[in-house]
Amino acid sequence: MGRSPCCDKASVKRGPWSQEEDAILRSFVERFGNAGNWIALPHKAGLKRCGKSCRLRWLNYLRPELRHGGFTDEEDNLILSLYGEMGSKWSVIASKLPGRTDNDVKNYWNTKLKKRYLSTTREATPQPPPIGGGGDDSIAADDDSPSQGVSQGQPAPPALVNLDTTGLDNVEENDELLHKSDQLYAELMGLIGQQSATTTTTGEAASARAAATTTTSSWSWSSSGTSPTSSSDGSSMWPVDVHDAVPLSESSGGASSSNSTLFFDSPAFGGSFQDLLDSSSFDDVMLTQELLYY
């Protein structure tokens, strides 16, 4: 009977995300997209979270293009106008607002705009008092459906302007991380140089590594000649079979025939992202993720 749950609720962590979890998820998704599917992602990334929770966290909070902070008057007007046209189609409305999520818009509506919307609609189309209402002005009791009167009572929204992202709160933090990533990449090149002197690698793999370029917030993948494609949810999808990159504990334990699993299976870097976090500083994790890149 009923629908089976998407994950075992007894074994997954719930509630607010920690910075460490965010770091793991952000790094993983920036590298691999959703690695095949969101349900499997937490296991591959070493997160004790439901896949749907990971997806939501990424979409609503971690995506780099997101804008946090107050809504502008232009955005207010656009939301009001669109709600009047289509009702609570939050994903559609959010798609018209760069950097905003449906959850953001929905929350903003419920906490701020709903009152303004209702007062506007009442001005445009006076409502009879509620039966036995006694003057209760509860929002929750109000009709939440869009009113045709709004389009008439609400002025046409001005053109959406000045929505650039230069004012993002986390720009400095991002820049710092990007800089750190570049530094780590330089270190990595040195390590690979040392490693290549002591380990056997194919000429092709070595040249691919040498040709690989560092990436930070955006994808660049020169070694394979392909680039990730953008999915509808804004995450990048890995062009190769990285979703086969399973933690060592899940693999057969032997040498992998796939480059994408090579470093998961490596004795030096085996295990999940969480394992790495448990045993390393965050800088080390970032460095290791660069290794996963090749």
Place this chain on the structure above:
DNA sequence: AAGACAATCAACCGCCAGTAT
């Protein structure tokens, strides 16, 4: 200063549609 209340927003829930098998 402390408790009550309101506001905010991240996160969860459950349903639905599309896709794969």
Place this chain on the structure above:
DNA sequence: TATACTGGCGGTTGATTGTCT
């Protein structure tokens, strides 16, 4: 064609924070 699985969505909850008394 039927079934299972996954992503996406809207509604709702609950913890936290802010404001008022």
